[in-house]
Every structure is written in structure tokens, then in C-alpha cells.
Amino acid sequence: MSFLSVAREAALIGREVHLRYLTGGFHISTKSGVRDRVTTADIEAEKAIVAFIREAFPTHNILAEEHSYEPTSSPYTWIIDPLDGTNNFSRGFPFFACSVALKEGDEVIVGAVCDSVRGEIFTAEKGGGAFLNEEPIHVSEVSDLATSLLVTGFYQTQSEEVVRNLEVLKRLFRRGILGIRRTGAAALDLCYVACGRVDGFWEPILNPWDFAAGALIVREAGGMCTTYEAEPLPFGTSPVLATNGRLHTVLSEVIREALS
Numbered sequence: 541m542s543f544l545s546v547a548r549e550a551a552l553i554g555r556e557v558h559l560r561y562l563t564g565g566f567h568i569s570t571k572s573g574v575r576d577r578v579t580t581a582d583i584e585a586e587k588a589i590v591a592f593i594r595e596a597f598p599t600h601n602i603l604a605e606e607h608s609y610e611p612t613s614s615p616y617t618w619i620i621d622p623l624d625g626t627n628n629f630s631r632g633f634p635f636f637a638c639s640v641a642l643k644e645g646d647e648v649i650v651g652a653v654c655d656s657v658r659g660e661i662f663t664a665e666k667g668g669g670a671f672l673n674e675e676p677i678h679v680s681e682v683s684d685l686a687t688s689l690l691v692t693g694f695y696q697t698q699s700e701e702v703v704r705n706l707e708v709l710k711r712l713f714r715r716g717i718l719g720i721r722r723t724g725a726a727a728l729d730l731c732y733v734a735c736g737r738v739d740g741f742w743e744p745i746l747n748p749w750d751f752a753a754g755a756l757i758v759r760e761a762g763g764m765c766t767t768y769e770a771e772p773l774p775f776g777t778s779p780v781l782a783t784n785g786r787l788h789t790v791l792s793e794v795i796r797e798a799l800s
Contacts, residue, residue, distance in 0.1 A: 543650045544665045546596050547640045547753075550589045551654035551661060554622055554638025557585040558629065558656040579630055582606055585622035585638060593618050600642075605749045617643045621749035624653075625725030639727040641752035646775060651753030653727045662731040662757050670734050670761035679763040679784035680736035685712075688787055691721045691729045693743035701744040707798040708742070715794070726780070730754025733782045734761035740783040740791050742768070751780050764788045768795050 541549070561581040586606045593600065601617035602609040618640065623629055625636030634657040642650040649666045662677075664670040670677050682688050690712070694702045709720060721738065723729055727750060729741045734757045755765040755773060765782040767773060770792050773780065783791055 541596055543642050544663060546593060547642060547650045547652040548661060548663055550592055550640045551638045551652040553588050553592055554585040555654045555656040557581055557588055558623060558636065558638065562629065578606060579623070579626060581629060582623040582626055586620060589620055589622060589640065603748065605747070615645050619643060619749050619752040621727060624727040624750065628724045633724070635723050635725050635728065637725055637728045639749065639753045641756065643752065648752050648756045651756040653731050653753050653757065655728055662734065664757040664760035666756065666760070668760065670757045672735050677735040677761050679734060679758070679761050680739050681786070682739045682784060683786040685787060685790055686716045687718050688739040689718045689721070690740045691723060691732065691738045692741065693722060693724070693726050693729065695743070695745040704799055705744055708795050711794050711798045726750045727754045730758050730765070730782050733763055733784065734758045736784070740787050742779070742781045742791065742795060744779050745777060746780045747777050748775055755780070755782065758782045768792060
């Protein structure tokens with residue numbers, strides 16, 4: 541199987557686990573605090589995905605949200621969010637996904653995000669374009685902030701970042717926009733930028749498993765995905781700004797002004 545085929549199948553495996561526990565029941569526990577949740581579906585999805593990837597590529601590295609894995613000397617690293625939108629899942633809010641990406645050296649080369657509720661699967665391979673259910677997708681052509689539909693996220697365990705992000709919201713509403721959404725699943729938010737359903741997304745704190753696949757999908761769909769300063773994303777925790785490209789400069793400026 542190709543790298544892309546494995547990523548796609550792994551994301552679908554995650555979806556199968558999500559739906560099984562959604563209908564059959566699950567246990568909820570906490571990690572760093574009461575708002576940092578993990579469910580049986582998170583843990584079991586990660587186990588199933590890792591087992592599948594290791595069968596295909598036993599020497600590859602694994603970076604996943606719920607567990608640490610022994611590193612290898614391989615240049616390849618699979619980056620897995622077994623359940624993006626855990627809080628949504630735990631409350632039956634129908635917006636959550638599985639995200640799988642592959643990094644070669646310092647570069648993400650494959651990404652797949654599966655919307656577990658709708659069955660939509662977004663995929664991309666570096667240099668090969670972006671796809672939704674195997675049909676090509678492209679970012680929107682909106683160039684005026686006044687007619688833009690945006691989406692953001694709040695890092696629920698760090699209240700000071702929530703307060704800072706509210707300043708960004710205030711500035712955007714004062715300037716005038718079509719609307720802002722907050723869905724609670726960053727990987728899907730990025731994919732919605734990629735397919736033109738929204739025009740931009742930003743979030744103050746994301747981990748690589750949150751954005752690795754989605755960032756590649758945005759770029760391959762013709763958009764931009766960077767830090768707030770429009771710099772390349774590091775391989776680590778980072779603020780993330782993704783747009784259709786036309787709005788990138790103005791959104792970067794608004795965010796940086798609000799946070800200065």
C-alpha cells in the first residue's frame with residue numbers, strides 16, 4: 541500500500557472505532573484537568589490505528605496524542621490524532637474526526653482527516669493536490685474580510701489564551717465580517733478552509749497531531765497555513781493561522797495587533 545492509502549485507511553479505522561463506542565457507550569477520564577478529557581474511543585482508536593500502521597511499516601516512528609512510542613532511526617514519522625474533538629464526542633455533539641499524517645524528515649508528505657459523523661474523508665499528498673472523497677477541492681476566492689466566514693478555537697485548559705483570543709474576536713467584529721464559528725475540532729476546521737466552506741481559521745495553541753494533516757490539506761488546496769507571523773509552522777506546539785491565501789496578510793495583521 542502507498543503512504544496515502546495507509547493514511548486514508550488508518551483514518552477510516554479511527555472512524556469505525558468512534559462510531560462503535562458512540563452507539564455502544566464509553567468511559568470518560570481526565571488528563572491534566574476536568575476540561576482535558578480522554579474517552580475509551582480515543583484510546584482504542586489509537587491502538588487500532590497504530591497496529592495497522594505498524595503492520596504496513598514496522599520501522600516507522602509514531603507520534604500520537606494519547607501514548608508515547610519508542611523512537612526508531614527511520615526518517616518517517618506518523619502523526620496521529622485518534623479522536624479530534626473529544627469533548628464534542630463525549631457530549632454527542634456531531635463534529636469530530638480522526639487525523640493521520642506522515643512526516644519524512646521535517647516535511648509532512650501525506651495527510652488524511654475523516655469526519656466520523658458525515659463520512660467525509662479529506663486527503664492530500666505533497667505536490668498532488670487535495671481531495672474530498674477523492675474529488676479535487678480548492679480554497680475559496682473570498683478576498684474581502686467583510687464577506688468572510690471564519691472559524692477559531694479556544695484552548696480550554698488555558699484561560700489566559702481564551703481571554704487573549706477574545707481580543708482578536710472584538711477587532712474582527714469591529715472591522716466587520718460575515719461571521720465566526722467555533723466547532724471544537726481543529727483538524728476539520730482546517731479541512732473546511734481547504735474545501736472553501738470557510739475562508740480562514742486561527743487557534744492560539746495546537747499540537748502537531750492537531751494540525752499536521754490539515755495544514756498539508758490546506759496548502760495542497762491552494763491555501764496558506766502558518767504561524768500568526770506568517771512563518772512556517774514548527775514541529776511542535778504552535779499558534780496556527782490558515783486561510784485561502786487572499787486573506788492571510790490581513791488576518792495575520794489583525795491577530796498580531798490584537799495580541800500586542
